[in-house]
Amino acid sequence: MTLLHRFFPLSSFYARALVVCIVFSLIPLSSAFALERSTGRILQDDGAALADDFGEIFSFPVRFDGSDWALTGAVIGAAAASMLWADRPVRDYAFRHRTPFLDRLLPVGDFYGKLSTGIYLGSALYTAGIISDDESLRLTGRAVIEAHTFSLLITGVMKAVAGRSRPYTGDGNNRFNWVETSNRYWSLPSGHATSAFAVSSALSQRIDRPLASVGLYALSCVTVLNRIYDDKHWLSDTLLGAAIGTAVGVAVGNMINKEEDENCRFIGTPVQEKPVELVRIIQWRF
Numbered sequence: 001m002t003l004l005h006r007f008f009p010l011s012s013f014y015a016r017a018l019v020v021c022i023v024f025s026l027i028p029l030s031s032a033f034a035l036e037r038s039t040g041r042i043l044q045d046d047g048a049a050l051a052d053d054f055g056e057i058f059s060f061p062v063r064f065d066g067s068d069w070a071l072t073g074a075v076i077g078a079a080a081a082s083m084l085w086a087d088r089p090v091r092d093y094a095f096r097h098r099t100p101f102l103d104r105l106l107p108v109g110d111f112y113g114k115l116s117t118g119i120y121l122g123s124a125l126y127t128a129g130i131i132s133d134d135e136s137l138r139l140t141g142r143a144v145i146e147a148h149t150f151s152l153l154i155t156g157v158m159k160a161v162a163g164r165s166r167p168y169t170g171d172g173n174n175r176f177n178w179v180e181t182s183n184r185y186w187s188l189p190s191g192h193a194t195s196a197f198a199v200s201s202a203l204s205q206r207i208d209r210p211l212a213s214v215g216l217y218a219l220s221c222v223t224v225l226n227r228i229y230d231d232k233h234w235l236s237d238t239l240l241g242a243a244i245g246t247a248v249g250v251a252v253g254n255m256i257n258k259e260e261d262e263n264c265r266f267i268g269t270p271v272q273e274k275p276v277e278l279v280r281i282i283q284w285r286f
Helices: 003-007 011-028 039-058 066-096 100-105 109-114 113-131 135-162 189-208 210-229 235-267
Strands: none
Touching: 003 113, 011 135, 039 135, 039 235, 066 210, 066 235, 109 189, 109 210, 109 235, 113 135, 113 189, 135 235, 189 235, 210 235
16 A cells, blocks of 8 residues: 555545545525525425526526527537547547546545536535524525526536436547436536536525635546546536536526525525534435
């Protein structure tokens, strides 16, 4: 066992533990207000709000203006340029620069981008907010759940329609089968990158602290590196996935921030802040 492995043994367990510690260390554990509602009423209201947010997100293209379409075109152009000139060189570079350090570090990105991670994180925050009567924490959990779910719905449809071959298949980066059900041909866009950037963007909007945003987006970038390093995705896959996750995460975060502001105005005066002891509320199982 090397000295590096002894002090930096990022097995699957340690990767998960590190992600959980980083994310929860970035989340403020207090709320500015609480609403006097039963749990049943809260769940009912949140269900209705989630449905409204779903409609808002998936009707956004109808309301795009010139700048929105320009940004969309820039993202598509960047992905296309990557397909033409960068995908293969970046893959080759990743193969030539494999190291034991990266082998142990990058599983952090794999875990952070997993489907289950966004679900567990959002559910943990939401449940903690319900139990502690912390409105802000509960809304943060809902933001993570919505951003994660909505963005992956978009990515999932695109994956199946594009049917792009993953790098490890050996088919090259220009193989599109169009309408596929096999995971081997679900390369574009990257679901891990979508999930990671959706979660980070939603949390960044909710936390609204520069250092927290840097940490969250850094985690997402580790996810991108992991997907290329593990030969699961081309660079262009991760670029498109990151763009989708970021767009949806920012939009959801902004909508829930607006909802929280409206709740504050409805209450009139904030109640005393109450710290939330997440360690006592949540038992994270690995």
